[in-house]
Amino acid sequence: MKYNLAPEIDLEVARIIRTLALQHLDPSRIRVIRSEGTQSRRVLARCHALPKALQSGLGLPAHYVIELLSENFDRIPEEERTKTLIHELLHIPATFGGGFRNHDFVRAHRVNQLYEKYRTASASQTRSEKEESE
Numbered sequence: 001m002k003y004n005l006a007p008e009i010d011l012e013v014a015r016i017i018r019t020l021a022l023q024h025l026d027p028s029r030i031r032v033i034r035s036e037g038t039q040s041r042r043v044l045a046r047c048h049a050l051p052k053a054l055q056s057g058l059g060l061p062a063h064y065v066i067e068l069l070s071e072n073f074d075r076i077p078e079e080e081r082t083k084t085l086i087h088e089l090l091h092i093p094a095t096f097g098g099g100f101r102n103h104d105f106v107r108a109h110r111v112n113q114l115y116e117k118y119r120t121a122s123a124s125q126t127r128s129e130k131e132e133s134e
Helices: 007-019 052-058 078-090 108-133
Strands: 002-005 030-036 045-049 064-069
Touching: 007 030, 007 064, 007 078, 007 108, 045 078, 064 078, 078 108
Parallel strands: 030 064
Antiparallel strands: 002 030, 045 064
């Protein structure tokens, strides 16, 4: 496997967090990487956390990494990419302490609701920016 930083996606994640008012998430402690070389055909992304033992031993707060499996993620439409990022962000609990929310919480219905909220807010923001520039 080969891993590369994805700063452009870090910016998108920060925009999603800000737009959806997910105040419990700290974008400065969430990074996105792209991986290459997977054999998986169905997995688009994974969320990883710095385990509590490493947090304690290194004296660091919790950090999360969203891994995008390039072979799969890059092939899907933009809407599905955004939904995938929202899905992975939903795995991060309100405590932001290094744990995960499971798929009982992270459901397609919740992801779709948040995506619609994000899409609507983004469209409104774009309209406002156009009106200001005129």
